[in-house]
Ligand SMILES: O=C(O)CCC(=O)C(=O)O
């Protein structure tokens with residue numbers, strides 16, 4: 001596919017960063033949100049390409065000793081020679097960047113927006129409707145190192161993206177507080193949670209200690225009827 005990648009087509013080169021939100025989560029964690037990272041029409045062309053050409057799979061995961069279907073489609077792209085990604089007992093096949101030139105174009109645009117970043121892997125997710133979701137987790141796998149920067153580009157249906165601080169009792173991110181009865185849930189203050197609506201063509205970046213200290217999720221939404229595609233660019237460190 002040959003598509004000239006345009007970020008926001010405004011004559012002002014800083015237009016797409018004008019509405020950028022930077023949220024300091026404290027203790028060295030922060031989130032940057034760029035609502036208009038990609039121009040609207042270009043982002044729809046990308047959506048259509050990704051929806052139709054990515055080899056999506058819906059793997060079976062092992063979570064707390066039980067097998068379950070991952071509640072969204074996925075695909076993984078990584079540079080050659082990197083350690084394997086394994087999560088929830090699943091090791092996705094690493095596709096080559098060369099098979100998807102469009103993904104390389106988006107990667108270049110992300111690198112331009114985030115000077116100094118050097119992402120070498122990409123986890124793609126496709127949420128086919130409001131029943132598809134990702135539960136509370138942090139991307140704190142060892143292969144990303146102690147303070148990974150994760151850049152997330154969204155296409156299609158807008159969905160909520162929630163962040164909540166890990167409670168002191170479960171620093172390893174094993175907490176699944178929504179599975180506890182309400183009486184056992186710890187009430188969080190407003191500083192301990194942040195909500196974003198991830199727009200079509202937007203970029204959200206998690207930085208610093210965010211994976212160590214915070215959980216994130218994209219919850220089910222009855223009203224989200226159409227498909228959303230999300231790309232999370234990550235840097236896998238060499239052993
Ligand atoms: O879809 C999203 O916005 C988040 C995806 C995510 O958290 C992940 O792939 O680890």
Ligand SMILES: [Fe+2]
Nearest residue numbers: 137138139216
């Ligand atoms: Fe994540």
